[in-house]
Amino acid sequence: MSFDGFFTHAMVNELNTKLSTGxxxxxxxxxxxxxIITIRANGSNYPLLLSxxxxxxxxxxxxxxxSNPEKPTNFNMTLRKYLNGAILNKVSQLDNDRVLSLHFITRxxxxxxxxxxxxxEIMARHSNIILINGHDRTVIDAIKRIGSDKNRYRTLLPGDNYINPPKQDTINLFEDDSLELISELDKRFPNAEVLAQNLQQHFQGLSYNTSLYLANTLHENGEVKDKINSFINVYKNPSPTITEQNNKIDFTVYPFQFNNNVKQFDTLSEMLDYYYRDKAQRERTKEQGNLLIKIAKNELKKGKRKAKKLQKTLDxxxxxxxxxxxxxxxMTYLGKVxxxxxxxxxxxxxxxxxxxxxxxxxKISPSENAQKYFKRYQKDKNxxxxxxxxxxxxxxxxxxxDxxxxxxxxxxxxxxxDIKLEFKQEGLLKNHNYHNNAKHKKVKISKPESFISDNGIEIQVGKNNLQNDKLTLKSSDKREIWLHVQKIHGSHVIIKSFNPDDETLVQAATLAAYFSKARDSANVPVDYVQVKHVRKPKGAKPGMVIYDSQNTLYVTPTEDLVEKLRKNYKKSKPF
Known part of the structure; x- marks a missing residue:
């Protein structure tokens, strides 16, 4: 299911219940x-994400x-100016469209x-967040400013009059049950998939999966009105469920019978956190790390080109x-030459x-010809x-x-x-005087992530080269246990124990496999050894180490175990 009009309706109800008057x-x-707007309501703080x-x-x-950027954006500053301390009066939806409004009362x-x-406005690449004056509908600002060169129908610039997105000529099922039309479509199209496609053309806010659910509901026995009421009631009283169909994971408001239900949640928001945790984080990382990715790919491309040239020279x-x-x-037969x-x-x-x-x-003497061959031999040998x-x-x-x-x-x-700092230190970011400025400010490397095994032993995981070097070579005791996935790029993992039990070893190895390129593999080999057997070669790049005297475990990484060990650590933190 996508975040369609019906899902938006269910989300509006959830937000009103939890956040209204906050x-x-x-x-x-x-x-x-x-x-992210943090709203204090009913004695709790709720971080509300608008994406x-x-x-x-x-x-x-x-x-x-x-984590917040060092300097807030202009749009963020505008929101703070107008909304800090404001009271959320209500959350509303435009018809049954994917347009959700937060109505604040302030002074x-x-x-x-x-x-x-x-x-x-939830509209794929045209999605936007707009702040307007509720009295005269004047645009105060937008997270994506849209001028007339981008959209002739409406502009979204400070001072413009806010115009709703174009409305489709479709029916809002929450306001008009359209019994005659639905009955006619139900009779005309006995195939659920064909009926679903036709329902989308007539009713607002229907994604294909939602429309398919409605089509299957209509094909059941009973009165049409009762079936429509049953369908609408699902979105008024949702049972958030992660489902799997044709090897594709999806989220729904209800455990539909035509899907394999995987996991149920108490709220829609909890379900979306579970569903989007990895997807959204990867997208955010890609957005913020675009320059780093570009530099790494260019250097990788140059390196591969150079490898071909060097091999040609060697040949x-x-x-x-x-x-x-x-x-x-x-020289032997010089007299014959x-x-x-x-x-x-x-x-x-x-x-x-x-x-x-x-x-x-x-043009040269016989002896000089012989010397020419000896010089060429010496040159190639060197x-x-x-x-x-x-x-x-x-x-x-x-x-x-790589x-x-x-x-x-x-x-x-x-x-x-940390990766950006590493690139600066390596001279990979242009227009940066890191090496030239003797008085440059020392940047603190972030801490590795900590986990707690089921037997109460702390396990630390480095997420990048600078963290890995600091974790392995500086902050760990030489008697502690170091782990790394075998012959594959991955994190350095340290068990903060001199003699960990077998279960902790396996859990630490699972973390090493999960935070590596072998995350989606099974039976991953992970080496473990005391820190004293790990060393950094002279002149090696950040994160590069060699080791000996290792043993090997084979594990299959799972996200559930990682989350369990992460929760163990959060529970152990003193408040």
């Missing part, structure tokens, strides 16, 4: 197209942690009461011995059965050592940037600042 305490914009993300636009209460600069409305130097042999044969000859065929004493043809320069060393360095660079891309893929947005 007061705004915080407003943050942690990501480019997303706002205009092109792929995952939605409105929900969220408990997924986030203006003169102390008079005024209504400010914050509108979220050319394989003939070095041939130049030596020709030089020695020329005359100045001005362009080539000569001489006996090959390295191969008694065949003679060898040797090309000559007619080149072999140099090229092999360059290949080793280049392969390390390829491995490094590892960086893996880290970004697995990272949360807040983990990117």
């Amino acid at each position: 007061r705004v305490s915080k407003i943050n914009q942690p990501y480019e197209n997303e706002i 205009a993300n092109p792929s995952y636009a939605r409105v929900q209460i969220t408990n997924i942690p986030y 203006n600069e003169l102390g008079d009461l005024q209504e400010i409305v914050l509108i979220t 050319e130097t394989k003939n070095a011995d041939e130049y030596r042999i020709k030089g020695e044969i020329l 005359q100045r001005g000859m362009k080539s000569i065929t001489l006996p090959n004493f390295y191969d008694n059965q065949n003679d060898i043809e040797i090309k000559l320069s007619n 080149a072999v050592s140099y090229v092999n060393n360059q290949i080793k360095i280049n392969n390390a660079n390829i491995e490094y940037f 590892n960086i891309l893996s880290q970004i893929e697995l990272a949360n947005p807040e983990d990117l600042k």
